[in-house]
Amino acid sequence: MKVVLENLTKKFPSRNKKNPADVIAVNNFTFEIPDGSLVGLLGPSGCGKSTTLNLISGLLTPTEGKIFFGEDDVTDLPPEKRGVGLVFQNYALYPHLTVMKNIIFPLENLKGKDKLTKDEMRDKALDIAKLVQIDTLMDRKPSELSGGQQQRVAIARALVKMPRVLLLDEPLSNLDARLRLQTREEIKRIQRETGITTVFVTHDQEEAMSISDLIVVMKDGIVQQVGKPQEVYDEPINLFVAKFLGTPPINVFDAKIKDGRLYIGDDCVLDTPNAKDGEVYAAVRPEGFILDDNGSLTCKLKAVEVMGRDISIVSSNTNCHADAIRSIISSENAPKLGTDSVKFTLKRNKVFVFDKVTEARIDI
Numbered sequence: 001m002k003v004v005l006e007n008l009t010k011k012f013p014s015r016n017k018k019n020p021a022d023v024i025a026v027n028n029f030t031f032e033i034p035d036g037s038l039v040g041l042l043g044p045s046g047c048g049k050s051t052t053l054n055l056i057s058g059l060l061t062p063t064e065g066k067i068f069f070g071e072d073d074v075t076d077l078p079p080e081k082r083g084v085g086l087v088f089q090n091y092a093l094y095p096h097l098t099v100m101k102n103i104i105f106p107l108e109n110l111k112g113k114d115k116l117t118k119d120e121m122r123d124k125a126l127d128i129a130k131l132v133q134i135d136t137l138m139d140r141k142p143s144e145l146s147g148g149q150q151q152r153v154a155i156a157r158a159l160v161k162m163p164r165v166l167l168l169d170e171p172l173s174n175l176d177a178r179l180r181l182q183t184r185e186e187i188k189r190i191q192r193e194t195g196i197t198t199v200f201v202t203h204d205q206e207e208a209m210s211i212s213d214l215i216v217v218m219k220d221g222i223v224q225q226v227g228k229p230q231e232v233y234d235e236p237i238n239l240f241v242a243k244f245l246g247t248p249p250i251n252v253f254d255a256k257i258k259d260g261r262l263y264i265g266d267d268c269v270l271d272t273p274n275a276k277d278g279e280v281y282a283a284v285r286p287e288g289f290i291l292d293d294n295g296s297l298t299c300k301l302k303a304v305e306v307m308g309r310d311i312s313i314v315s316s317n318t319n320c321h322a323d324a325i326r327s328i329i330s331s332e333n334a335p336k337l338g339t340d341s342v343k344f345t346l347k348r349n350k351v352f353v354f355d356k357v358t359e360a361r362i363d364i
């Protein structure tokens with residue numbers, strides 16, 4: 001089921017008397033979520049992710065715009081008529097009910113031709129429990145489960161009616177690091193096996209990048225960029241997107257373009273024949289630095305951190321916005337400690353240049 005968002009806008013009235021302007025939580029969002037895909041909605045806290053999800057679910061009504069499931073206009077339908085499955089950060093299970101009864105719960109209210117017998121409900125619940133691998137825990141209560149298991153029950157409950165659209169709002173935030181990794185792979189597998197169109201909200205860029213077919217990067221209610229994770233990483237549209245994706249984060253420098261060349265301080269680091277002269281930001285991915293005795297960018301060496309296959313060189317440069325520049329290089333090329341400075345050549349496809357005013361990416 002494809003989901004179409006058409007000029008979707010949600011305004012909340014301000015409760016702040018000093019600043020009476022409405023909060024525009026989602027601002028003119030137009031997007032078609034392809035049938036059967038997993039879309040990651042990504043951005044910092046407060047950027048409008050949950051609001052977008054709640055508009056799709058029907059828990060909120062848009063101020064403007066429309067929502068379609070396939071060809072159906074669902075904008076005015078209540079949540080229970082939309083056929084959505086919802087999973088939140090806090091699992092919201094019924095503590096006094098067993099896993100089986102928690103999963104069955106959404107099936108008990110079905111009416112008319114959809115009404116199921118007790119056996120049919122149990123069979124359905126068991127099928128879904130197998131899919132999310134909790135079928136051996138059916139008689140337990142939520143308090144007898146780990147966080148990861150509880151979240152699987154919540155996912156099973158969201159899936160048992162075979163929703164047209166599955167909506168997950170930061171579903172892994174309450175899990176520890178290892179479980180988070182495991183559960184996100186599980187969610188990807190379940191999504192692939194069921195083929196249900198899914199929207200996955202997270203503020204964690206790595207999480208979004210690793211499981212999404214498409215990511216939508218938001219800031220202040222406005223969609224910044226939509227694309228495949230690798231495409232957005234490789235071709236960020238503006239400084240915000242470049243900074244939001246990637247660990248360690250991208251290294252941002254004050255720089256300038258002069259006579260078709262990019263300068264960081266006095267170091268001429270790249271030919272930029274397409275760019276106009278002027279002050280810019282230059283941002284370099286950690287993997288964009290090549291150690292080179294004849295390299296043009298000179299930085300002060302602070303530390304070398306061994307990470308096994310790779311090493312991280314921590315250095316500094318007065319033009320860098322952060323105190324530390326982090327560059328990742330293969331451990332075979334480790335610099336000798338004891339030297340004060342390191343020299344780098346930059347990989348062209350790992351360097352992005354941004355306008356200082358609009359912060360939009362400039363073609364170099």
Ligand code: ADP
Binds near residue numbers: 024052
């Ligand atoms: P996210 O999920 O990305 O953290 P939200 O969608 O929850 O962000 O919120 C987006 C913006 O809308 C925030 O500025 C938030 O304070 C505001 N907001 C969310 N819900 C309400 C509400 N019910 N009333 C007023 N403002 C709200």
Ligand code: MG
Binds near residue numbers: 049050051
């Ligand atoms: Mg939220």
